[in-house]
Amino acid sequence: MSITIIRLPVRIQVGIFMARKPTQKRAKVTVDAIIEAGFIAVAESGIHGATTRQIAEISGVGVGSLYEYFKNKEAIYVAMNERFVDDILEMLRKFTPELVRVSLADLVKKLLYLFRDLLQMHNGVYLKYFRYSRYSPQIESALMELAMHYVMYNPKYLRVQNMMTINYICINGGIYSVTRHLSSPNPNMSFDELIDGLSRMTTSYVNAELELALQLPYAE
Amino acid sequence: MSITIIRLPVRIQVGIFMARKPTQKRAKVTVDAIIEAGFIAVAESGIHGATTRQIAEISGVGVGSLYEYFKNKEAIYVAMNERFVDDILEMLRKFTPELVRVSLADLVKKLLYLFRDLLQMHNGVYLKYFRYSRYSPQIESALMELAMHYVMYNPKYLRVQNMMTINYICINGGIYSVTRHLSSPNPNMSFDELIDGLSRMTTSYVNAELELALQLPYAE
Amino acid sequence: MSITIIRLPVRIQVGIFMARKPTQKRAKVTVDAIIEAGFIAVAESGIHGATTRQIAEISGVGVGSLYEYFKNKEAIYVAMNERFVDDILEMLRKFTPELVRVSLADLVKKLLYLFRDLLQMHNGVYLKYFRYSRYSPQIESALMELAMHYVMYNPKYLRVQNMMTINYICINGGIYSVTRHLSSPNPNMSFDELIDGLSRMTTSYVNAELELALQLPYAE
């Protein structure tokens, strides 16, 4: 019953939310199974509809075992979020060197395709989970950082003003549009069209700002 | 205790969720009070934290009375959503004649300011509610329709291709960015900056597409 | 099922432990039934063995109703204790005028017989409950006060020193011996013999202290 839905290496976090430190391999397996079951349960029933019994059943362990490893239900959700965020951060870390070297249009495209792939892993549990997890400041920070790295490698964009606002709009718009599209049963356009649009939106917006900046001879 | 938070006329919808058709004026007042209390309760406790008892208390009626007018709790939420959607549609309807006559940049700005005003009415209950209510297809349709009206009045945009995708991106991006910003305790930019950015994003994106279209002499 | 085990008038205390104020007669009946059931449950299963379900069952109400009137299980115990203490205080108040007029030997006897009668009311639920309820400071205070009243009416005892210690010993010894005897399945003496003994113990102890005091010409 317990299917392995997470392939990335996971470092078990022993924090205040972990009831006891799982030192043995068997324990680690159980912890993983619980977290995985958490994603499935939330995907099935929503974050408020998911119950500890449901998580226990999906993970194939008794309810008592949940509390061997997690202080309470909330701690399971915290661990799930940690894993989700870690997976995204890991993805960003992994592809940053490649991403900073491509054109802006391709950056947007590649990034959003990567994002889609991650959300659709494991029968789309991440996608469903993401709807309940207002995306964390960590992810936003990481994306901001990626943008900054990109600008470093492409210094012409340094002249662009309102970088913060541009990032905010493009990141939010990109992520939200993609998530919404993926969740939509009958989208009015193909995913490729959406990505293409987002890419063009970003480039035209950034270029417009860039041109504007270039017209100001002594820019701030 | 029950503050009137909705001023627009509300047409009581008698559907499958409505337990009885309230023909009397007094009944309508009660229904309104319940719906208003629902928004306040959700704003206070979240959509899953709000309880029927809480709604009854805020609305000043007994719990039993809730079930006189609504089949169950879900029906109250449905009615709340109907009212929320109606308010937005009403707003759009009201301002459409004005909006179609301004520049694209101003359209975006005016629209998002209007949207903000609506979300912030009544101590922001709509804003909090909106976070739980993935915005309905009706709203999206209405916005699409507004966009079409705008194009009718500004026929140069008729040449733009991928209208659907552009709308999707700009609407989603605009609404989501605004909502997120309003909900953020410590935003990194001012609301005006955000609106300005969204306006420029839209115009540059649309203009870029327009120019592209103009370069194709015999476009589809 | 709900038997009325308390005959004394009970003033429903609306305090922090009462979840809601029962204004209606029906509610008061339910509250009483719950408290009565609490005594029976504790008598049956002990104070830690008694469960909310058990109390609900005995009182003939649903578990939910327990929480209509009591914040939690502990609040039921608090109400039980209040009622128990009130009953004892009421008894003391009622008989004080009579008790202060009898001899010391009779005071002890009458008091302990009264105490026994109260503990054996209602199938002895109070007796069993008392074993779990380290008797409250209020009861001790009331007994101390009775002793003081007695001394006022019998001023010869004013010369006795160590009044505090004497009271402590006689009260504790009396109550504990009686309670223990009543709880004992096969006592080695009759209850009358025990009472007689406690009466003689008290009088001889007090008289000895009194004589000692009289031998000191210039007391204290």
Next chain:
Amino acid sequence: MSITIIRLPVRIQVGIFMARKPTQKRAKVTVDAIIEAGFIAVAESGIHGATTRQIAEISGVGVGSLYEYFKNKEAIYVAMNERFVDDILEMLRKFTPELVRVSLADLVKKLLYLFRDLLQMHNGVYLKYFRYSRYSPQIESALMELAMHYVMYNPKYLRVQNMMTINYICINGGIYSVTRHLSSPNPNMSFDELIDGLSRMTTSYVNAELELALQLPYAE
């Protein structure tokens, strides 16, 4: 972590509650550690609050090991009670020769001081435990026996009637008053005053009964 709190030799009782007979020295050490941990756990958390996990942790053995030596949790409590009773009986046995030779006043005093010392050993775990362990018939029997021994050595008391009742009252009153005083955070008198009072209570009571008996020329 496991502190040795019991110094007296303990005879491991192999009864229905003992899962296996520990023949080896190491096993005996473990059993001792568990029993000691039981007292500490009960002192910390009360007899119902103490958990097997807690006992295992304090004793430094695994939870599984608890069940190697004890059939269940109750068996641990039984063993604890046996040890507690044994310690008291041992104390009584040890001091009986000395106690029977002193005056009645001193007998009471010495006995109660001994009792206090035992209850306060090991950070008072016995004192806290005693509140949960209605003292056993064995202890009462042993005290009765001591009283009989005392009368043998002091034959003048042979004439006292109602010996049983006197013992019952003085023993119960003494033990309960002392226990209560020791457990009280803010006692109204010093411990020495209490002991003095109990001594005087006993002597005056017994002497009164003695005199009464002497007045009856041909008493039984």
Next chain:
DNA sequence: TATGAATGAGAGTTCATTCAT
């Protein structure tokens, strides 16, 4: 019509006990 007391299914959580290692 309007009420709120009553309900009980089901939630999260605990812990004595078991058993594979």
Next chain:
DNA sequence: TATGAATGAACTCTCATTCAT
């Protein structure tokens, strides 16, 4: 022998819903 991960029955408490008044 000794372990502690695993268990699940049973606990306390919540809350949408009902119904007698």
